[in-house]
Amino acid sequence: xxxxxxxxxxxxxxxxxxxxxxxxxxxxxxxxxxxxxxxxxxxxxxxxxxxxxxxxxxxxxxxxxxxxxxxxxxxxxxxxxxxxxxxxxxxxxxxxxxxxxxxxxxxxxxxxxxxxxxxxxxxxxxxxxxxxxxxxxxxxxxxxxxxxxxxxxxxxxxxxxxxxxxxxxxxxxxxxxxxxxxxxxxxxxxxxxxxxxxxxxxxxxxxxxxxxxxxxxxxxxxxxxxxxxxxxxxxxxxxxxxxxxxxxxxxxxxxxxxxxxxxxxxxxxxxxxxxxxxxxxxxxxxxxxxxxxxxxxxxxxxxxxxxxxxxxxxxxxxxxxxxxxxxxxxxxxxxxxxxxxxxxxxxxxxxxxxxxxxxxxxxxxxxxxxxxxxxxxxx
Amino acid sequence: xxxxxxxxxxxxxxxxxxxxxxxxxxxxxxxxxxxxxxxxxxxxxxxxxxxxxxxxxxxxxxxxxxxxxxxxxxxxxxxxxxxxxxxxxxxxxxxxxxxxxxxxxxxxxxxxxxxxxxxxxxxxxxxxxxxxxxxxxxxxxxxxxxxxxxxxxxxxxxxxxxxxxxxxxxxxxxxxxxxxxxxxxxxxxxxxxxxxxxxxxxxxxxxxxxxxxxxxxxxxxxxxxxxxxxxxxxxxxxxxxxxxxxxxxxxxxxxxxxxxxxxxxxxxxxxxxxxxxxxxxxxxxxxxxxxxxxxxxxxxxxxxxxxxxxxxxxxxxxxxxxxxxxxxxxxxxxx
Amino acid sequence: xxxxxxxxxxxxxxxxxxxxxxxxxxxxxxxxxxxxxxxxxxxxxxxxxxxxxxxxxxxxxxxxxxxxxxxxxxxxxxxxxxxxxxxxxxxxxxxxxxxxxxxxxxxxxxxxxxxxxxxxxxxxxxxxxxxxxxxxxxxxxxxxxxxxxxxxxxxxxxxxxxxxxxxxxxxxxxxxxxxxxxxxxxxxxxxxxxxxxxxxxxxxxxxxxxxxxxxxxxxxxxxxxxxxxxxxxxxxxxxxxxxxxxxxxxxxxxxxxxxxxxxx
Numbered sequence: 001x002x003x004x005x006x007x008x009x010x011x012x013x014x015x016x017x018x019x020x021x022x023x024x025x026x027x028x029x030x031x032x033x034x035x036x037x038x039x040x041x042x043x044x045x046x047x048x049x050x051x052x053x054x055x056x057x058x059x060x061x062x063x064x065x066x067x068x069x070x071x072x073x074x075x076x077x078x079x080x081x082x083x084x085x086x087x088x089x090x091x092x093x094x095x096x097x098x099x100x101x102x103x104x105x106x107x108x109x110x111x112x113x114x115x116x117x118x119x120x121x122x123x124x125x126x127x128x129x130x131x132x133x134x135x136x137x138x139x140x141x142x143x144x145x146x147x148x149x150x151x152x153x154x155x156x157x158x159x160x161x162x163x164x165x166x167x168x169x170x171x172x173x174x175x176x177x178x179x180x181x182x183x184x185x186x187x188x189x190x191x192x193x194x195x196x197x198x199x200x201x202x203x204x205x206x207x208x209x210x211x212x213x214x215x216x217x218x219x220x221x222x223x224x225x226x227x228x229x230x231x232x233x234x235x236x237x238x239x240x241x242x243x244x245x246x247x248x249x250x251x252x253x254x255x256x257x258x259x260x261x262x263x264x265x266x267x268x269x270x271x272x273x274x275x276x277x278x279x280x281x282x283x284x285x286x287x288x289x290x291x292x293x294x295x296x297x298x299x300x301x302x303x304x305x306x307x308x309x310x311x312x313x314x315x316x317x318x319x320x321x322x323x324x325x326x327x328x329x330x331x332x333x334x335x336x337x338x339x340x341x342x343x344x345x346x347x348x349x350x351x352x353x354x355x356x357x358x359x360x361x362x363x364x365x366x367x368x369x370x371x372x373x374x375x376x377x378x379x
Numbered sequence: 380x381x382x383x384x385x386x387x388x389x390x391x392x393x394x395x396x397x398x399x400x401x402x403x404x405x406x407x408x409x410x411x412x413x414x415x416x417x418x419x420x421x422x423x424x425x426x427x428x429x430x431x432x433x434x435x436x437x438x439x440x441x442x443x444x445x446x447x448x449x450x451x452x453x454x455x456x457x458x459x460x461x462x463x464x465x466x467x468x469x470x471x472x473x474x475x476x477x478x479x480x481x482x483x484x485x486x487x488x489x490x491x492x493x494x495x496x497x498x499x500x501x502x503x504x505x506x507x508x509x510x511x512x513x514x515x516x517x518x519x520x521x522x523x524x525x526x527x528x529x530x531x532x533x534x535x536x537x538x539x540x541x542x543x544x545x546x547x548x549x550x551x552x553x554x555x556x557x558x559x560x561x562x563x564x565x566x567x568x569x570x571x572x573x574x575x576x577x578x579x580x581x582x583x584x585x586x587x588x589x590x591x592x593x594x595x596x597x598x599x600x601x602x603x604x605x606x607x608x609x610x611x612x613x614x615x616x617x618x619x620x621x622x623x624x625x626x627x628x629x630x631x632x633x634x635x636x637x638x639x640x641x642x643x644x645x646x647x648x649x650x651x652x653x654x655x656x657x658x659x660x661x662x663x664x665x666x667x668x669x670x671x672x673x674x675x676x677x678x679x680x681x682x683x684x685x686x687x688x689x690x691x692x693x694x695x696x697x698x699x700x701x702x703x704x705x706x707x708x709x710x711x712x713x714x
Numbered sequence: 715x716x717x718x719x720x721x722x723x724x725x726x727x728x729x730x731x732x733x734x735x736x737x738x739x740x741x742x743x744x745x746x747x748x749x750x751x752x753x754x755x756x757x758x759x760x761x762x763x764x765x766x767x768x769x770x771x772x773x774x775x776x777x778x779x780x781x782x783x784x785x786x787x788x789x790x791x792x793x794x795x796x797x798x799x800x801x802x803x804x805x806x807x808x809x810x811x812x813x814x815x816x817x818x819x820x821x822x823x824x825x826x827x828x829x830x831x832x833x834x835x836x837x838x839x840x841x842x843x844x845x846x847x848x849x850x851x852x853x854x855x856x857x858x859x860x861x862x863x864x865x866x867x868x869x870x871x872x873x874x875x876x877x878x879x880x881x882x883x884x885x886x887x888x889x890x891x892x893x894x895x896x897x898x899x900x901x902x903x904x905x906x907x908x909x910x911x912x913x914x915x916x917x918x919x920x921x922x923x924x925x926x927x928x929x930x931x932x933x934x935x936x937x938x939x940x941x942x943x944x945x946x947x948x949x950x951x952x953x954x955x956x957x958x959x960x961x962x963x964x965x966x967x968x969x970x971x972x973x974x975x976x977x978x
Contacts, residue, residue: 007913010788014904048906061906071906394878458847459856483877487859490844494812494851499938502842516942522730522839529942574856575886582880595976618976638879643841652974654967662730662947669949673974675967676953691970692953693963700960707964711977 002299004066011067015074018047024078030204031350036085037204038159042115050089051113054097058109064306069247069298076251077258078347080354083251084361085117085205087244088155091362092118094240095164096183099224099232108162108183116161117186120241121151121210122233128153129367131230132177136212138167145169145182145222147215150194157208158193160186164236165210166229179229183221190215201353202361238312238371239305241362242319246298249322249358252351253291256329259348260287260336274336283336287329294322313375320368326355386421386444387413388474388537390465391437392485395584398436400544400591401480406441407550408507408542409478415509418475419443423468431560438558441550445558446472450565455577456484460568462491467567469496474537476515478507481541489541499532500539503643505546505666514538524643524662545591545647545667585638588621595620596650598641598668599634601627602657602678602697608633610701611656617708623648625664641667656697660685715771717762718825719795720818720833720849721755723779723786727838735944751786754834756793756901758894761864762832763794763902769866771829772796776821778806778814784917791912792904799825803921808934808941811844817932818845819852820925828889835860835893846893856886859893 004012022043030037044050052068054060061067068090076083089112096108096118112118127133136149147167151157162185169180184191194209224232261284264275274280297318304311330352334341341348359365389409392399406422413420422442434445446468453460469477469492479489481503493500501517505527508516515538517530532538590596597615599608599622608628615622623641624634634640641648643663653671657678658664665688668674676685677693677700686692693700725733725747734743751759762773775790775798777783787798801821809817822828831853836843843859850857862881863874871888874881876895922929930936956966971977 007909010785010792010909010912011906013789014792014906014909018903046905047903052906056907062910063906067906458858483860483875486843487847490811490842490847490859491851491857493844493938494815494848497812497938499810499812500842500844501939502840502844513942517939518945519840522725522733523727524947525730525733526735527945527947529945531940531942532938533940535938574890575858575884577882578885579883580877580880581883582877584879595971618971620976644836652971652976665947665949669947673970674951675970686953688949688951689953690951691956691967693956693967695960695963700963703960704964704967707961707968708971708977711968711972 002296004070008066008070012070012074015047015049015071018044019074019078023075023082027079028344028347028350030079031081034198034203036156036159036206037082040082041085041117045113045115049086050115051093051109053090054093054109054113058097058105059113060109065243065302066299066306069243069250069302072244072247073251073254073298076248077255078251079204080248080252080351080358081202081204083248084202084245084358085156087241087248087362088119088205089117090244091120091236091241092162092164095120095181095223095232095236096162098235099181099228100183101220103220104183104223112162117156117159118162118164119154119156119160120233120236121154121163121165122237123151123153124149125152129364131234132179134166134168134179136165136167138169138180138182140169143219145217145219147182147184147190147212147217149212151210151212153197153207154210155205155207157210158196158206160193160210162186163191163210164223164232165212166233167212169226169229172227178227179233180226181223181229181232182217183223184215184217188215188217199357201350201355201357237362239315242315242368243298243301243305245358245362246294246301246315246318246322249319249326249355250291250294250298252326252355252358253287253294253322253329255347255351256326256333257284257287257291259346259351260284260333263337263340280336283332286332290325290329294318294325297321313372316368316371319362320365320372323355323358323361324365326358327352330355385416385418385473385475387416387418388469388477389420389422389442390477390479390485390488391422391433392480392482393433395582398433399480399482400549401482401485401542402437403440403549404544404547405478405480405542406437408547410441410550412476412507412509412515416475421446421472421474423448423465434560438556439552439554441556443558444561446561446563448563448565450568452565452568455580457573457575457577458484458487458491459573459575460571461488462495463567463571464565465492466495468563469537477537477539479539479541481543486541489539493539496537498535498537498539499530500541501530502541503543504540507540507542515540520643520663520666522662524666543647545649548649585636587635590621590623590639590641590646590648590650593621593648594651596623596641596648596653596671597621598623598625598653598655598658599628599697600625600655600658601631602659603628603633603701604657604698605631605633607698607701610705614701614705614708617705617712620650620652625658625661643667655685656701658685659683660688715765715769715829716827717765717771717773717830717832718822718828719755719758719762719773719775719790720831720845721759721775721777721787721790722752722834722837723749723777723783724752724837724839726750727753749783749786751790752834752837754836754838754894754896756834757896757898758832758834759790759793759795760899760901761894762830764899765830765866766794774799774825776801776818776825778802778809778817778821781919787917788912789904791915791917792908793902794908795915797916798918800917800919801925802919803932805922805929805933808937809932810937810939811842812848812938813932813936815845815848815852816936817925817927818849820927821920822853824920824925830888831855831891833891833893835895843893846891850891853891855889855891857891857893858884858886861892861894862897864892864894864898
């Protein structure tokens, strides 16, 4: 049975209060203008949001992944774009926290827990789903690593304080690409944002290119060991990025549920509330059930992670289900609202655009299904 | 003559050297109460410069007796010294009912005196009635005015109540009325050292016509928005009226200030014409305007509660009607 | 510095339109209406926390409320308050402001030495403005209400109290009771770390006997004012709908204004 502790319930209330006062009133504007509310991110930091699962000694809130999911769900309910910006940030935080040396943790975590943005830069034109297709390089020259290349579709590209980047640093004995991860400070010479993409949904976060032009890094910027890039980035995406994306989609689902119920109660048709019609009740039931299922999958996966248990499959299932369900729920809710569904004064059309954009985030539904099937078939 | 147990008192307030409007309004109601009970009406006034002029005004508006306390220790006004003097007066004269204007000072003073006398006090009453069985029935808004509650003070005496400016109508001035003046001394302050010091009073009368003096009030609510707000000012200007607002509009910063807000935590008004735009009609706003003369409201929500308290309703966007109305008014005036 | 803040849990003003009152018991039907800390009491908590940050010391919370108010008070602990005291007893039900002040005073006296007592100037539900003044009187302490600015330049306490269209500057000294207005500050957001710490902070419940109070002096029997009948406002205006295009409607309004004598 899924049950939150009294402390977790209070945290949800506290975050919801902040979201309703600071984020919800500007959610539409953030989406329309497609600006990243950097100041808002800095406002969130003192509440412990930006480093929710980081131990207190590094400047975090010292909590876990269940708290991470509830924070992301609450923000996602009103501003899924900002929620995904936070999830991308969490990926950089997670990578450093999990694979960083003590020195690296002490140096970088406080910065990104107190308002600096982080992120994970892996995807390239030549390799997204195909991880090993990435072509950016890192060569050891006179005791320094020199990085060159181009990353794309990186969220927080234009406001990065501390970036975690993967590059090809060589080949192994069998000729397969050796990929390593590095920590790069946002203002490091040669590390710059490039093109900024215009997204159909999840607007209100920067998604764009990261350009590496002879970026010189000291050896202690290597994250983990040479060749651990795959383990680090896939581990981060697999257990952090996807869990966060599931939680954001959960927020969208709750938004659809609440808006559909509100509309059904208030709209009068044929002299009675819309909710009297059975076809409307079916929509509400489907929204409610999708939300419940996504909720249970998401928090179960987060709970497994908190307990230190393997959870790659569970996280993949949560991400796969929640994101696809959020698309269905948004479409259904727009149907329920009739013409009002397409009037942008109402948030529902934004929910649909946001939902659809969660599908390719942190791994497409196709990849999720490959992972789930793979785990099943290996049993 | 000095002791008048059973009488009705109004604690007078001065505002910028004149008797405050709320005191005169209370006098009218107090006379009604006193007449009903067959007891004389008395007023107590505290610090008194130009005391005789003040007394004359109070008598002309209905007081049968005025108690004046002129004492330099009561200037500048301070709650604690005033409360001490009032407590002693009340204990000695034993009025049955004591009424206060619910200004900031009046509210604080009434609460302090009630605690010192261990008696009951109701705050910002919207009506006062006399009932042979129940005594003074004090009607107050609760939960922002969703419901009105009667408050009674069955045993403790005096029965005290505070009333906001604008709730009752000012009685007509009758220069021919006569009454007595009793001068009292603040001997209770002998040897009293106040732990507080009022260092400075800063009061700025806003330049615009105060709401309580306006015959027409053009009221803006959430539905107007910042871009159209100026139309309210222009229309009010053409009608020589004032602009009022609701709490949401005030909080957004669209208005000239708190002194233009109408409601339970703002002003009570009864203009000849109240014309609202984008006002939803929440209970606490309605308490402040329900006794207006003619009420017109424009709101695009046909279910808005404001239409329950309107004589004329327009279901339309305030932003659409405002410019058109301004034009029509100007056209009519031949501008 | 030891500072006490008195807070009142109230029904969320955002849900007022769902309030129903039982006409027989004259009591509020609380079902489904969320309860929050009286909004301006949060300003009082913020003022106390700021003084603690400046001068060191402790901030304690005192509230007279039903036993289920514990959640609400925990939220105040999460804001940074150090200890919470809930004064709760069936005998307290129906207390008017004087009886409430009496109960709060007993609680505050039991807590011990306090330098400053803060509360919000009025509650969102009854809005009497009485408690700060009455609490001060019952504790025998100087008091002021509607405070919009507060600074402590030891030993002098400097305050600004709101009056119509202005303010009065006061000087005083500790200990004092102050009712603060919403303009005084912006309450901080509660943090996740604060929520964790709140769970471990001392939370004490005191009843009638703990406070050494006489039941006759509290609740309905200890209140000089008593609730009477409830009236639902009836306005008796019959809204005539003015229809038509904006031009036509504006014309009708002009005609009404003329008829009322406000437009020649």
